[in-house]
Amino acid sequence: MTNQAILGVILGPDNSQRVVISAGLPSSVAALEAEIKTQCKIVTPFRLQFMDPLFGNDFVNLTSIEELQDKATLKVVYTVSQPQDQADSFSFPSTSAADDASSSSGDSTVILASPEYTSSRSSWPDLFPVPRFKFDAEIKLEKAYVAFKENGMLLIPDPKLKSDILEGLIQEVVKHTVYLTDSKFDQVAEALILRHPCLKEKGSPSGYAGWKMSLKYKLSNYRTHLRKVGCPEVCANALKYKPAEKCSPAYDVKRPKRGEVDYCPPFPLGVSEQSLEKIRIELLSDVKKRNNRDTIKGKMNITFSLRRQEVIYDAPMISELQQRWPALFDAAEHEHFCIQKISLKKQSSMNVFFAQDMTDAATLSAIAGTTVGVYVTRGTPGKDFPDVGIIIEGVVILQDLDNVALATAMLFGLFYCFNMSYPAQLRYTFEVIQKVVMGLDPTELSRKAQNLKTKLQ
Structure with missing residues (x-):
């Protein structure tokens, strides 16, 4: 008789549950997900991660039931929207929520969110999770691992095995980004030989130099494929999007350079540029209504991809963006969260002061000539407290900040x-804020930033 299996399932912050499966572990991950969905009464689509002892008990994606043992710890990762008890998350609206928002605005437009889009990217992990490869590839690696343990024999993979390994790694990489820095290629290749030590290269100082180079070629070829199928993030770098007078493909390349997660996402499924433009026009009226924050938030979420492609492809002036997307300036923090998945308020630890009198003519003239600035008023008529705000391209973008x-x-x-x-x-200054203070893509620092970081430590 099969022994029962007991699993610990983490459903969210301060929310976990014991799952008892009387028939033992199911034969597949899909069957396990169905069992957990039933016992934990989960209605939102999700995937499972398990606590992997090979990587210091970090959670990695569960791709094979063979990776689990009795009394293992699993974590539910929601792929559409987070449960209400998951604090500090930016929730994308479900279809029903979007429908409520559109109906409250008095329009019959149906707003559909794309589950594939909302879960398409996550920030780069501290430790890259090497995925399970194809079934036959895993059999070859298991045999090679036994030989490695017995006599230290390294595996020279045949072309098909090497291709399967590279393909599996690239599919895991693009869950986070399609443009890797050199240090991230190092992380991926190093994680591979740590997970499969039989793949370490003889004569290589690092043990993975050849794998790193192969990954670079493989990802470059995969980006070519993505460009052909119309991936906006890759198409932004195509020659046809460059000014006619510039013939170099490298001119004004608009690729992620600051660790962005959703840099230039595609449109959600079921919508088009025309339907999103209609929602944008509705937002121009919505921002003028009172107590309309939820409706605005829902429509801003839906139109995120349209807004990002407009910003990246057209590079409009700030004043034009204010006219087309007035709600963006009230939701700048949420927009940053969509792009980078990091809260700004939690990171606000810098304290630099600029004091100006906003009623002075010279000050107004200085604002018009300011490219980027933060201002603090000495006093404004009708206000008992100073005003803190932001200036970009001579326009006061945000006011009344805390x-x-x-x-x-x-x-x-x-x-x-x-x-x-x-600027x-x-x-x-901004490099230090980004890479040292906020920790976004912190591995490659300029000499000056590195010297400051060393002194701070």
């Missing part, structure tokens, strides 16, 4: 929202 620390963090987020380059005079 403090300069928050304004600095919001300014940083606006660079992401508007796909702007850092030349402040490039090291």
Whole structure:
């Protein structure tokens, strides 16, 4: 008789449940997901991760039931929207929520969210999870591992096995980004030989130099494939999107350079540019209504892909964005979260002050000539407290912020929202904020930023 299996399932922060399967572990991951869905009464689509002892008990995606043992710990990862008890998350609306939002605005437009889009990307992991490869590839690797343990024999993979391994790694990589830095290629290749030590290369100082180079070629070829099928993030770098007078494909390349997660996402399934443009027009009226925050938030979520493609492809002026997307400036933090999946308010630890009198004519003239700035008023008629705000391209973008620390963090987020380059005079300042303070893509620092980081430590 089969012994029962007991699993610990983490459903969210401060929310876990014991799952008892009387017939033992199911024969497949899909069957296990169905059992957990039933016992835990989960209605939202999800995938499972398990606590892997090979990687310091970090959670990695569950791809084979063979990876599980009795009394294992699993984590539910929701692939559409997070449960209400998961704090500090930015929830994308479900179809029903979007329908409620559209009906409350008095329009019959049906807004559909795409589960594939909302779960398409996640931030780069601290430890890259090597996936399970094809069934026959795993058999070959298991045999090679036995030989390696017995006599230290390294495996020279045949072309098909090597192709299967590279394909599996690339499919895991593109869950996070399609543009890897050199250090991230190192992480992927190193994780491979740690998971499968029989694949270590003889004569290579690192043991994975050849794998790293092969990964670079494989990802480059895969980006070519993505460009052919119309992936917006890759198409942004195609020659046909460059100005006619510039013939170099490398001119004004608009690829993720600051660790963005959703840099240029595709349109959600079931919608088109025309339908999203209709929702954008509705938002122009919605922002003028009171107590309409939920409706605006839902429509801003749905139109995120349209807004990002417009910002990246057309590079409009800030004043034009204010006219087309007025709600964006009230939801700049949420927009940054969509792109980077990191809360700005939690990161606002910088404290730099600029004091100006907003009623002074000279000050108004200075604002018009300011490219980027944070201001603090000495006093404004009718107000008993100073005003803190942000200036970009001579336009006051945000006002009435709580403090300069928050304004600095919001300014940083606006660079992401508007796909702007850092001002030349402040490039090291913003590099330190991004890579040292916020920890976004922190592995490659300029010499000056590295020297400051060393002194701070």
